[in-house]
Every structure is written in structure tokens, then in C-alpha cells.
Amino acid sequence: MDLRKLFLKANNEPETNGLLPRSRHIVCKGCGRKTPVARVRREFFVCPSCGRYYTMRARRRILMLTDKRSFTEHDRELVSRNTLGFPEYDAKLLAAREKSRENEAVICGTARIEGHEVCIFAMDSYFMMGSMGAVVGEKITRLFEYAADHRMPVVGVTVSGGARMQEGMISLMQMSKVSAAVRRHSDAGGLYIVLLTDPTTGGVDASFAMQGDITLAEPGARVGFAGPRVIEKSLNQALPKDFQRAERVLACGFIDAIVPRNEQRTVIGKLLALHEPVAARKEDSDGRL
Amino acid sequence: MEDYDIVCGARSDGRLTACDYITRMIPDFFELHGDRLYGDDRAVVAGVGTLKGMPVTVIGIEKGKTTEERIVHNFGSAHPEGYRKALRLMKQAEKFRRPVLCLVDTAGAFCGIDAEEHGQGRAIADSLAEMSALKTPVVSVILGEGGSGGALALSHADRIFMIEDAYFSVVSPESCANILWKDTARAAEAAEMLCLTAPKLQKLGLIDRVCPKNAPERLAADIAGELTVLSAMSDEALLEARYRRFRRIG
Structure with missing residues (x-):
């Protein structure tokens, strides 16, 4: 037993895009410059030299968006089963758990953002590319049900390659399950703010990523239904450079705003404040809301 | 029969397409066109008519049979406009308290630049969310190919039927083999x-009934039977049952 492992928590490992994991510097894939890990953290995992966005893990994301020590995790113990007996899936799950030190590809819970109580979920691309199987679907569904019961808003951060192939139709139908829960939460008057990060594709794009009341995205994030290689192959032509990039998707009318990382918390906080029940809003000095 | 033979069979020529089932089950079918937003996607054939004496809205994904037909229907791969037309007519059905019948036969939603930029993901997401709240009974039948999200978009129903030699899958076997082994030859x-076959999916509790092939008359009777049961339910009971139907998966 490696004793060090006992003390390593999932949330204190710097995200490094797989480069020099334990080193104190991160080499940027974009510009090749070295930056100390501490600085990268301070800069919200954006390269200080070239502005490249590094992959951000789910737990780190929640820490970044929520008020200090306000997060309580839900359903952490849920783990996937190989219901279909899909070859090599058990081993893949085990490897994903080891690699990510998470039980599944989404983290759910309650927290405060700038003082506002929210239900929050964040997906983790380190766990099988954030793919959605039964457990991911179940956790997000439960979160929306909890939010509807407690009249709370939901803030979600998506990153996913889509439905998880290894669970076959069970994973595809999670799209239906989650969509129904999102709709119930919405019908109960609940606010759902979704933040799309790179990449949000496939079955997640075609369900809860596109069902927010307010849809935000990170700069440059890939957002789309079909994989770009699939389209390229079927059309036999090169795709435009900005194809499926957040900026282009916004221009097409499917995103409300692109928000840089260092502003995400204040922007979401502000939007939450604008959706507080009128009685709970603070009046300004003139007595206006 | 091997599962992959079923997939190949579901793609083959000479099968009954959505329009064949529509003409045989709904003799007075009247087609309605357009999504009222952008265009009319002919991959989706939709309209109104009576099924066993019951007025219904029917929405089918049509592949076409001759080359010309296939081009018109885009080989049964819908654009976002197709899903939006379907949704428009489902909302209309709800208004007039008509049940909805969806006939699904597609390799998948269309993959292309236009489809993406017109919001393919959003169109499917809307379809799923709206169907989950639709206050009228919905029955979906997978006729041949049930290709991933593009088929799922019209399958958020109270009852999902499958023709015995149809398939319904999260991914095509070829793509799956390519992802796993970089070898499409291992699709089987x-x-x-x-x-992905009807009996296996029924065993998993994901679909409700396996129907015999080439039997539109029998299918019409089965659908009418279910619609009669579903129509007797209150809106609340219907929506709650539909919610539970998907809630228990996984």
C-alpha cells in the first residue's frame, strides 16, 4: 500500500493536461512556456502567456465557482455496474477511478455561489471523457429532483463526449430520464444555468446541455452534436476553423454569453441574484428593487 | 439470427418504410408540412388521420425506396427542422387532445454543417423535454433502424414498440468497433x-412490446389498444407514468 495515496485527495492535484504531473511547473501545450503550478491555479488554469484554457477537473471547478467550504456532495458513493457484461468495461471503470480518483464522471451537490444556495453539478473529463452512463444520468436526475423539491436553482458545468457506449441503450435513455427531470424542475419555476466547457458533444449536447434557461460557455469550447471527424468524413470536405466553437455557436443563436473563467463566478452570482424571489431581494437606498 | 444480421437487415431494401405503415394503418392520412421556423424537412413525414377510427397525429421518419425518393427524404436522416416539425405537430396534437404515433426508422440524425449550425443538439433536447410533458398519449414504434439520438428524439413515449427485426442502439456497431478496436470489420x-435487438431490449425493460414484421394491420390494432388504455388516464396519471417509465432506467 502506497501510504502517500492515503493522503492524496482528489481535489488537491493540479490539472496538467497530463504533462509533467508532479512537477512544480506546467508546460503550456499552446505556447510551450513553463508556468509555476501555483500561478496557474491563481490564473484559473488559463495560461498566463498565451491565454490557452487548460482542462479543469470537476472538483476544482466547483471550488472555483462556489463559496468557501459551502459544498456538500450528494451521491458520491454511486458506482457504475457492467449491466450488459460489456467486455473490458469493468477494467475501464477501474482504470478511470484510479486515474481520476473519482467514482464517476459527474460530481453533484449543494453549495453557495456568492451567497446564493444552489444545486450544482460538474462533469469530469478525466473519467472516461465525461461520458454519460446510468450513474451519471441518475446523479443528475436526483439533483434536479432535489432542486425541484427544495425550490433551488441548478448550476451545471458540462464536459462530455456523449452517451457511454459500454452501457448501450441504458445510457442513451439517460438522455430521456435527465430531460424529463430538467423539465419538471423548469415547470416548478426552477432556474437552470448551464456552463458549456470543452468539449460538450453527443448525447449530453442533445439533452441537458441544451436545456438551460441561461446557456453560458467558455471561450473556444467545442459545442456540438456530431463529432467533427464524422462530419468531415461524411461530407468529404474540411470544416471551417470556428465550426462548433462556442463563439460560432453563439453567433448561430444557441448560447447566451461566453464568459471567461475569471468572471464565471461573479456572472453566475449576478444571474442568481436576478432570479431571487422578489421578497428576498435587497432593496437599494431608494427603496427600489 | 446473429445480431449484426438484424442490423444489416434493418438497413436493407425491400422493407416496409414509415410511409408504407402510414398508408396501411391510416388510410385517410393527410400530410402537414413545415416547422414554421425555417423549412420543411422531408426526412420527417407527418400529418393527421384516423387509426382504427381514432384521430391521431402521426410522425414518421421516412427513408424512401427509389433513389429519387431517398434523396427527397435525405435517406431518413432528419435535420433540426424535421424534429421541430415533429414537435410543432405534437403540440398541435396536445391542443386537440389527439394521441401521437411516432414511427422511427433512421440511421441517425443528419451529420452536417447546416444541421449543426441550426442546432441539431438543441432540437433533440427540446424534443425530449417537450415530449416528457406532452399532455396526450404517445406511442413510438421502431420500425427498422433506431439510430442513437436521432431515433431517441421521437421515442420519449408512454409505450415503445419495436418490430421484431428492428434494432435500437446508442451507436452504430461499425462506430463502436472503430472506437474500441480501430477496426470496423469487427462490427458483428x-x-x-x-x-440492440428487440428481444434483448425488452428483457432489459427498455422497450414495451415486440411486434411481428410485415404486419401493419396487426400493429395498428396493437397501437389502438394501447392508445385506448392511455387515453382513459388523467393527464396527471399519464405524465407521472411516463416520468416513471424513464425514471427507473439504470
């Missing part, structure tokens, strides 16, 4: 693993 193995 992948098909076996994906549990």
Missing part, C-alpha cells in the same frame, strides 16, 4: 455486445 462482435 460489437453488435452482439451492444444489446
